[in-house]
Amino acid sequence: MSITVNPHRKHRPVLVAGRGLPGCGLHVVALSWVRADPDWRVRITRRDLREMGHGSHLGTGAQEAIVSGLQGAGVRTALANGTSVFVDDTNLRESDVNAWSRVAAEMDADFEVYDLRDVDVEVCVARDAQRDVLDQVGEDEIRRMHTRHILAGSGAKTLPAPTRTIARG
Numbered sequence: 001m002s003i004t005v006n007p008h009r010k011h012r013p014v015l016v017a018g019r020g021l022p023g024c025g026l027h028v029v030a031l032s033w034v035r036a037d038p039d040w041r042v043r044i045t046r047r048d049l050r051e052m053g054h055g056s057h058l059g060t061g062a063q064e065a066i067v068s069g070l071q072g073a074g075v076r077t078a079l080a081n082g083t084s085v086f087v088d089d090t091n092l093r094e095s096d097v098n099a100w101s102r103v104a105a106e107m108d109a110d111f112e113v114y115d116l117r118d119v120d121v122e123v124c125v126a127r128d129a130q131r132d133v134l135d136q137v138g139e140d141e142i143r144r145m146h147t148r149h150i151l152a153g154s155g156a157k158t159l160p161a162p163t164r165t166i167a168r169g
Contacts, residue, residue, distance in 0.1 A: 015103060017114070
């Protein structure tokens with residue numbers, strides 16, 4: 001199934017990819033961004049799609065394949081019709097950010113990154129611990145992600161950590 005850009009769309013949309021550890025605040029930023037223009041902005045996140053489709057994070061390859069398909073189709077459909085999208089997943093791997101950049105180009109949309117990789121890992125761990133038990137990522141996992149993706153610098157090629165841009169439009 002191919003999703004084509006609506007030639008009559010009223011806005012040139014933007015795809016915003018959030019970046020940061022669980023608990024860094026991306027969800028709050030994304031919700032605020034959508035609320036600033038709810039007619040022309042949406043957020044699409046893997047976490048919500050897992051919950052919507054399966055009731056929880058199962059961690060299976062099948063679930064992730066379904067979630068990826070739903071997310072890709074949802075992002076493309078919104079952009080095709082002129083609605084901007086904030087993907088507030090962790091997007092810690094450079095390949096994730098580059099993939100979203102390609103989707104934006106494919107859908108004739110602008111692309112920006114909202115980067116919160118500089119939020120202290122201790123803050124992220126503390127915020128995660130405040131979540132409902134079923135929604136927690138867990139301290140060990142957050143620290144593993146921090147070591148692998150931030151301390152190792154695996155994502156630093158895309159944007160320096162303190163850089164934050166947010167879409168207009």
